[in-house]
Amino acid sequence: xxRPAVPAATLTWLDGEATQVLPLPDRGLAFGDGLFETLLLCxxxxxxxxxxxxxxxxxxxxxxxxDCLQAARAQVESAxxxxxxxxxxxxxxxxxxTRGGGPRGYTPPPAQAPRLLLQAARLSAxxxxxxxxxxxxxxDIRLAAQPALAGIKHLNRLEQVLAARxxxxxxxxxxxxxxxxxxxxxxxxxxxxxxxxxxxxxPRLEDCGVAGTRRALVMGRWAAAAGLGVREARLTxxxxxxxxxxxxxNSLQGLRPLAGFRGRRxxxxxxxAALFAQYRGELP
Numbered sequence: 155x156x157r158p159a160v161p162a163a164t165l166t167w168l169d170g171e172a173t174q175v176l177p178l179p180d181r182g183l184a185f186g187d188g189l190f191e192t193l194l195l196c197x198x199x200x201x202x203x204x205x206x207x208x209x210x211x212x213x214x215x216x217x218x219x220x221d222c223l224q225a226a227r228a229q230v231e232s233a234x235x236x237x238x239x240x241x242x243x244x245x246x247x248x249x250x251x252t253r254g255g256g257p258r259g260y261t262p263p264p265a266q267a268p269r270l271l272l273q274a275a276r277l278s279a280x281x282x283x284x285x286x287x288x289x290x291x292x293x294d295i296r297l298a299a300q301p302a303l304a305g306i307k308h309l310n311r312l313e314q315v316l317a318a319r320x321x322x323x324x325x326x327x328x329x330x331x332x333x334x335x336x337x338x339x340x341x342x343x344x345x346x347x348x349x350x351x352x353x354x355x356x357p358r359l360e361d362c363g364v365a366g367t368r369r370a371l372v373m374g375r376w377a378a379a380a381g382l383g384v385r386e387a388r389l390t391x392x393x394x395x396x397x398x399x400x401x402x403x404n405s406l407q408g409l410r411p412l413a414g415f416r417g418r419r420x421x422x423x424x425x426x427a428a429l430f431a432q433y434r435g436e437l438p
Contacts, residue, residue, distance in 0.1 A: 165236065165274040170229050180269065182252025185260065186309040188268075189213040192405050193230065194281060195245040195274075198238025199438045200230055205367040206405075210251065212365075213306035219253060222268045226251065233272050244277040246406055250309070281406065282437055284430045287413035287423065288402075290341070291326035292391075293317045297339045297362040305365040317342050328402065330391070330415070333362050338389040344404035345369035347384075348397035349425045354384040355393070368403035372429060380428040391415075401426040408433045 166174060181187035191206045200206075207223055214221060226249060237245050250271040256263035295317040303310075313331070321329040321342060330346075333339040338357045340346050345366040347356045354377055359365055377384040394400060399420050400412040409430045411423035 163276045165233070165240075165272075167229065167233055167272040169270055170225075170232065176271070177255070177269075179255045179258075180252050181254065181256055181262070182250065182269070182309055187217070187262070188250060188252035188309045189217065189219070190248060190250045190307055190309060193247045193249065194406050194408075195234055195237055195242070195247055196282070196438050197243060198234050198245075200234050200247065201437070202367050202371070202405075203227070203230060205370060206249075209307060209365060209367060210249075213308065214251070216302065216306050217253075217308070218262075219251065220266055220268055222251060222270060226270055229270055229272060233274060237274055240276075242276045244279070244281045246275045246277055248273045248275075252309070277406075281408070282434055284423075284427060285407050285410040287411040287420070288327035289325075290400075290412050290415050291321055291324040291329045292416075293320040293324075293329045293331070295320065295331065296336075297331055297333050299334050299361040301361055304362050305359050307364050314342050328412070330394070332391070333357075336390070338391065338394060339363050341402045344402035344407070344410070346394075346402050347372065347400065347425075348389070348394055349382075349399040350397060352382055354382050354425065355387045355389060355397075356384070357389055358386045366403055367405055368408060368433075371433070372403060372409075376429045376432040379432050380425070382425060382428070399423060399425050401429075 189210060191210055193206055194201045211223055252269045253262060254267045254269045295313055297313055317329050317331060328341045330341060331339045338346060340363050347354050373384050395416050395418050401409055403409050409426050411426040414420055
């Protein structure tokens with residue numbers, strides 16, 4: 155790759171080449187026909203790249219997109235080398251995969267050539283420290299039920315955009331998202347966990363929501379290492395209000411405690427801190 159001549163706070167590549175120009179037509183822009191992953195880089199190293207590519211593979215399969223995993227890995231690693239040369243300690247790297255171009259209309263063309271867009275943004279905050287507790291609000295946006303898309307990180311994020319606008323108007327850091335049944339789904343930018351005693355509970359994702367990489371790590375190894383049980387469950391806002399503790403996970407913050415919900419205030423964040431210690435121990 156050739157290093158782009160752009161300000162040192164951002165870098166962009168399309169199909170492995172530095173660029174600030176996107177070709178048209180593109181089905182990702184026209185229809186949201188594609189997927190994305192947001193990776194955290196520490197000292198030029200992409201964290202949990204395998205986990206991100208596993209989720210990307212599930213998304214490619216769900217959308218019947220051609221396999222581009224090998225190209226995605228190679229381009230992420232090449233971009234990471236350039237980012238390392240910039241001397242950035244922390245970086246957000248977004249990988250966007252679209253179905254590419256094609257004729258007008260919804261029907262995908264018979265011959266498809268996915269496009270891979272990488273966008274890097276330097277981060278100033280220390281992402282190796284547990285973030286301060288986030289304030290949590292309630293919005294009236296509900297996540298629609300669509301099992302065919304549940305779990306994958308597709309490009310259609312208007313529900314999150316509308317919810318984020320309401321959260322900004324409320325002056326809160328995050329907002330609770332419910333599904334069409336009125337049960338807990340997630341927060342805007344992460345997967346929700348609540349604690350009852352030594353058990354963690356997280357919403358099921360069969361109808362909506364994103365299967366986060368950090369969620370998978372909590373469930374796969376961090377909870378057990380911290381002496382906590384963990385399972386999926388159907389949960390209500392009342393369950394959250396009655397919880398001993400609550401937090402959320404995402405790829406940039408790792409884990410972040412929640413300050414409270416409705417009339418409940420959480421002053422102890424022991425489970426979140428214990429899990430974050432597991433996460434921090436895996437950082438380069």
